[in-house]
Amino acid sequence: MTNENNTASTETNARGNGPKWPQRFGTVKRVQIKNGRKGRYAILTVDCKKFEQVAFAFSAKVVEQIEAAGVGASVWFKGPMEAVEGSNGVETDQMKIVYFKNKSAETGEGDAPEAEDDAPAAAEPQDLTAVKGIGAAAAEQLNAAGITNYAELAEATDEALDAAKAGMAKRATSGDWRGQAAAMVAEAKAAAEAEANAKIDDEIPF
Numbered sequence: 766m767t768n769e770n771n772t773a774s775t776e777t778n779a780r781g782n783g784p785k786w787p788q789r790f791g792t793v794k795r796v797q798i799k800n801g802r803k804g805r806y807a808i809l810t811v812d813c814k815k816f817e818q819v820a821f822a823f824s825a826k827v828v829e830q831i832e833a834a835g836v837g838a839s840v841w842f843k844g845p846m847e848a849v850e851g852s853n854g855v856e857t858d859q860m861k862i863v864y865f866k867n868k869s870a871e872t873g874e875g876d877a878p879e880a881e882d883d884a885p886a887a888a889e890p891q892d893l894t895a896v897k898g899i900g901a902a903a904a905e906q907l908n909a910a911g912i913t914n915y916a917e918l919a920e921a922t923d924e925a926l927d928a929a930k931a932g933m934a935k936r937a938t939s940g941d942w943r944g945q946a947a948a949m950v951a952e953a954k955a956a957a958e959a960e961a962n963a964k965i966d967d968e969i970p971f
Contacts, residue, residue: 786863786958788843789818793836798828807831809862811840820844820860827865834867841866845958891915895949898940906930919947 791813798807807822809831820842822828834840844863890913893904910929912918921943923934937943 786843786845788841789813790841791818793834793838793840796831796836798832818860820862822862822865827862830865830867838867838869841868889914893918896942896945898942915946915949919943919950
């Protein structure tokens with residue numbers, strides 16, 4: 766388990782899907798369920814072998830999962846980190862849990878969880894006409910070829926683009942469609958992380 770925690774951040778960053786948040790594996794030492802301004806939230810303390818991780822959860826679904834897991838459960842979780850100053854004036858790195866798994870319930874105590882268990886779901890289709898140079902007809906052709914969102918467009922090969930319509934790869938290159946799409950993906954990820962961090966500031970009761 767120690768090795769998994771040492772490499773967790775690297776493994777998460779190695780995948781191209783979703784925000785690049787660290788992940789943790791460990792045993793639950795303490796669970797606190799409290800009532801905040803926007804509903805119930807959980808404070809979780811997890812023994813990660815070489816260190817203890819304090820984490821918060823504000824999603825009703827995650828709070829329920831943590832409550833059901835309880836003390837002693839082997840768990841996996843990930844989310845954005847935030848430096849929080851405690852009442853003693855000391856800052857600690859705390860996590861806002863976005864994904865949570867009770868590995869004891871799923872695989873039995875001691876089984877090693879896999880990093881891919883909670884890969885974010887496939888992205889929803891997006892309006893490709895927001896990319897300068899892509900009209901309605903081109904967007905429809907791209908969608909028919911399986912390129913339905915900005916991330917897929919950013920990573921599309923020349924072959925995939927030409928499969929949508931002959932000569933489309935040349936148009937995409939001259940119009941920098943892939944570069945525009947990559948910038949949109951990066952902007953959306955940054956906005957998601959900023960929103961998550963802002964919610965931590967709003968909800969943590971100190």
